[in-house]
Amino acid sequence: xxxxxxxxxxxxxxxxxxxxxxxxxxxxxxxxxxxxxxxxxxxxxxxxxxxxxxxxxxxxxxxxxxxxxxxxxxxxxxxxxxxxxxxxxxxxxxxxxxxxxxxxxxxxxxxxxxxxxxxxxxxxxxxxxxxxxxxxxxxxxxxxxxxxxxxxxxxxxxxxxxxxxxxxxxxxxxxxxxxxxxxxxxxxxxxxxxxxxxxxxxxxxxxxxxxxxxxxxxxxxxxxxxxxxxxxxxxxxxxxxxxxxxxxxxxxxxxxxxxxxxxxxxxxxxxxxxxxxxxxxxxxxxxxxxxxxxxxxxxxxxxxxxxxxxxxxxxxxxxxxxxxxxxxxxxxxxxx
Numbered sequence: 001x002x003x004x005x006x007x008x009x010x011x012x013x014x015x016x017x018x019x020x021x022x023x024x025x026x027x028x029x030x031x032x033x034x035x036x037x038x039x040x041x042x043x044x045x046x047x048x049x050x051x052x053x054x055x056x057x058x059x060x061x062x063x064x065x066x067x068x069x070x071x072x073x074x075x076x077x078x079x080x081x082x083x084x085x086x087x088x089x090x091x092x093x094x095x096x097x098x099x100x101x102x103x104x105x106x107x108x109x110x111x112x113x114x115x116x117x118x119x120x121x122x123x124x125x126x127x128x129x130x131x132x133x134x135x136x137x138x139x140x141x142x143x144x145x146x147x148x149x150x151x152x153x154x155x156x157x158x159x160x161x162x163x164x165x166x167x168x169x170x171x172x173x174x175x176x177x178x179x180x181x182x183x184x185x186x187x188x189x190x191x192x193x194x195x196x197x198x199x200x201x202x203x204x205x206x207x208x209x210x211x212x213x214x215x216x217x218x219x220x221x222x223x224x225x226x227x228x229x230x231x232x233x234x235x236x237x238x239x240x241x242x243x244x245x246x247x248x249x250x251x252x253x254x255x256x257x258x259x260x261x262x263x264x265x266x267x268x269x270x271x272x273x274x275x276x277x278x279x280x281x282x283x284x285x286x287x288x289x290x291x292x293x294x295x296x297x298x299x300x301x302x303x304x305x306x307x308x309x310x311x312x313x314x315x316x317x318x319x320x321x322x323x324x325x326x327x328x329x330x331x332x333x334x335x336x
Contacts, residue, residue, distance in 0.1 A: 016239035032297070033171060098243075204323060
């Protein structure tokens with residue numbers, strides 16, 4: 001469906017934008033960090049949609065950065081093989097990338113140190129990330145705590161037995177899929193209590209009904225103009241091109257008023273639902289700012305965030321709220 005594709009596109013835009021763009025409301029600041037979990041039975045085509053909605057472009061950017069790293073390695077090797085008198089200043093070989101997959105949190109922290117604009121996680125299957133937490137130290141590691149902290153987008157001290165690393169501004173979006181039957185892995189008492197579940201925007205991976213047969217699908221794709229295909233490419237490439245540029249945005253006064261009226265509605269809705277859902281509604285308030293910033297940059301706007309963009313963000317936020325409630329009720333609350 002259009003909504004499923006749009007959510008995938010927003011996830012890839014969150015990866016592309018990087019951590020140098022900030023939205024401010026009084027003293028409250030946010031970055032465009034999205035954690036999106038697409039849930040569906042296996043074989044529903046999550047990976048092809050991710051690629052169509054921008055993952056291929058992000059992979060191309062990663063490849064460009066990898067080639068630069070390989071060139072730097074070559075220069076460093078040449079420097080090492082030269083005589084001391086001929087060496088000059090030692091060149092650097094920095095592992096530049098904008099996203100990775102299937103890595104531990106120690107490696108992720110080190111990658112973030114070398115990529116100050118942020119490092120994202122894109123997983124076809126999030127089960128590896130979810131199940132792999134805290135496996136070292138006899139299951140007493142602090143992966144979950146570090147992940148929870150990283151969602152906030154603030155500083156992250158990372159002390160290990162051998163090193164001390166300090167990330168002053170964290171930017172780690174997470175985008176991936178999970179089998180619907182495995183949602184119980186995050187809808188458990190511990191992850192509900194610590195807020196791990198509430199940090200994810202849940203997206204049911206829906207297809208049009210009745211299903212489109214392959215021959216009709218080919219006709220539909222053939223009718224998509226080159227300009228339409230290019231629209232995703234242009235937007236993500238523009239976000240990537242300005243990734244290093246530091247910008248801070250604020251809201252138009254009327255837009256800010258609309259935003260906080262939405263927060264009041266979320267508070268009211270919280271009080272009518274299961275207690276364990278409260279944290280999710282609180283996080284949706286944060287996401288209203290993050291989505292406003294992301295849409296503002298997707299549209300290429302340079303001034304204050306407008307009323308129109310804020311209303312668009314609230315529409316998206318309401319959709320994610322409905323998805324969250326549906327997943328919560330079907331997975332957790334109904335059994336309770």
